[in-house]
Amino acid sequence: MSAQLLFQRRACLLSIIAILLSITSCTAENRRTKNVSLIGAGASFPAPLYQRWFADYNQQNPNVEINYQSVGSSVGVQQLSNGTVDFAASDVAITDEQAAKIKQGVIALPVTAGAIVLAYNLPKIPTGLKLSRQVYINIFLGKIKNWHDPQIALANPGINLPNLPIQVVHRADGSGTTSVLTQHLSAINPEWKRKVGAGKSIAWLVGIGAKGNEGVTAQVQQISGAIGYVEYAYATQNKIPIAALENKSGNYIIPTPESAAKTLEAVTLPADKLIAFITDPTDAQSYPIVTYTWLLTYKQYQDPVKAQALKNFVNWAVTEGQKSSLELGYIPLSKKVVVKIQSATKKIAE
Structure with a gap:
């Protein structure tokens, strides 16, 4: 066998080995990318937008499935308190009294408005x-x-x-x-x-x-x-x-x-607690009944995969997800509010 032919065969063999190693690496990576299912419940106010978000996010991230039940703010907050959901939603966020009953702690994130x-x-x-x-x-x-x-x-x-x-x-x-x-x-x-x-x-x-x-x-x-x-x-x-x-x-x-x-524009969200309301706006061109609506997460999750998945989703929702807001009749968040939400989201811990 000529030296040139031997060299070609070795080169071909090395290429095959490289491909096999690549496939093995991808398979290992897929194993490390765990599938995660998140369950939420609460306000019907943002439900049309949430359903669009969860579907769009799942298309981009097939390993993350988010299910949401539109059962009303009261039931959502109660289920969060009972620990039967991974997140809740409420048009009035959460009171200090309600938050005190949740041992894992709670973070209120105003992800959209209407x-x-x-x-x-x-x-x-x-x-x-x-x-x-x-x-x-x-x-x-x-x-x-x-x-x-x-x-x-x-x-x-x-x-x-x-x-x-x-x-x-x-x-x-x-x-x-x-x-x-x-x-x-x-x-x-x-x-x-x-x-x-x-x-x-x-x-x-x-x-x-x-x-x-x-x-x-x-x-x-x-x-x-x-x-x-x-x-x-x-x-x-x-x-x-x-x-x-x-x-x-x-x-x-x-x-x-x-x-x-x-x-x-007249609502100021405190940096330490992103909850604020305006009951009767004074601006001449303001519609009188408007509110943020809040996604409620725990501060502490036992499952690190769920914690990270929620962080990733919220960051997507307040950036890419906002593109769906106007189409469905909701109000896109201002850049200032987005920055505050991203900062608060970092507090979600494993």
Whole structure:
């Protein structure tokens, strides 16, 4: 055998060995890349965006599967406290009292934001309905019972309001959306604050209950004359008319991502605790009912793989994930808020 042929065979053999070693290395690496399944539960407010995020993230990271149940903020926080989920979600974050009951500690991360809108079902009025502050308070107090009421007509000249009973649809489950709405109502009206107050679950004076933003949306769609409060994305995706609401400056503002973002400009999130609300914004162009919604994680995880997976996901959600926000009707986070979230996320420990 010639020296040249021997050299060629050796070179070929070395190439084969190199390929086999590469395959072995990749196989070992795949073994080290563990599959992880994360389970979360809570607010229905951000659920459409969360479901998109989890699907998109899984496509990019097939070894990470995230399952989320839209069961309401109250149930989500309770399940986090019980240790039956890996993370929760709430439109009102978490109170100090609730946090104290979670031995692993808790971190509240405001990963997106949105507007709470008053969606209505008046077939002949698909757009243009305006509701003054006193009117929507009185509708929820049960003082205004018919769409033909003169108080509604006052802000809607030229609109032929029907002689139709008003059917209020509200949440039946413990809800952060309810808490945000009722905090706003309490801030702008002493009678509401005195008679009803604010909270995730309240004693409604009128109306019928439905579970989740999904349930309220469905009831409003089905009942002629209905009005209910839902997150902006639920109304727009289901093509339900939305009322323009009077803000503190006396302007009637149509809820849009732009008018909601204007409201958020007045909210300052403390660096040490990323929880803050604004119950009645003063800017002339601000939509009046807007909130962040929070992803709640433990500070300490027994499983290091889950801890790292959550860190990775949150960092993706507040950067790449924000590209889906506007498309689905949510408000992209400002760069300042993103930096604060990334800093807080580092505190998630194994």
